[in-house]
Amino acid sequence: MKIAQKFATAVFTAATVFTVVGCASSPTKEGAGEYVDDTVLTTKVKASIFNEPTLKSTEINVETFKGTVQLSGFVAQPGDITKAGEIARGVAGVKSVKNDIRVK
Numbered sequence: 001m002k003i004a005q006k007f008a009t010a011v012f013t014a015a016t017v018f019t020v021v022g023c024a025s026s027p028t029k030e031g032a033g034e035y036v037d038d039t040v041l042t043t044k045v046k047a048s049i050f051n052e053p054t055l056k057s058t059e060i061n062v063e064t065f066k067g068t069v070q071l072s073g074f075v076a077q078p079g080d081i082t083k084a085g086e087i088a089r090g091v092a093g094v095k096s097v098k099n100d101i102r103v104k
Contacts, residue, residue, distance in 0.1 A: 037093070040062040044091045045069055052087055054082055062088070062099060067095035074104040 042064045048080040050057040069088045075081055085099040 011090045025037060029098065038066065041067065041069065041091065041093050045088045046085045048091055049084055052083065055087075059104075060084055064094075067093065068098060069094050069096070070100060072100040074102055075103065078103055 009022050012039075030076045042062050045062045045064070046057070047059055049055055049062070056075065059075065060071060063070045063072075071084055071088060075084065081099060081101045081103070084101055088094060088099075
């Protein structure tokens with residue numbers, strides 16, 4: 001019985017280690033919790049940009065990775081680039097903003 005118990009404990013420990021390592025983040029991959037946080041941030045930034053009447057939000061793309069928001073797409077005026085960046089930076093939880101929006 002002791003051998004079966006030790007074997008079961010070893011299997012359980014190995015399964016736990018593989019599960020934890022599989023959910024861990026790396027510099028190029030988010031963990032499960034970070035993915036959820038980034039999805040929430042992306043939604044908040046998109047909503048904030050959408051609620052700004054001077055911006056055409058349908059032409060602005062928002063992606064988030066580990067709290068860094070990347071904006072891309074096209075706007076009509078150079079000032080709209082700055083405005084979109086300011087809006088994104090104003091969302092709680094955003095660590096930094098990479099603004100790749102261009103004037104069309």
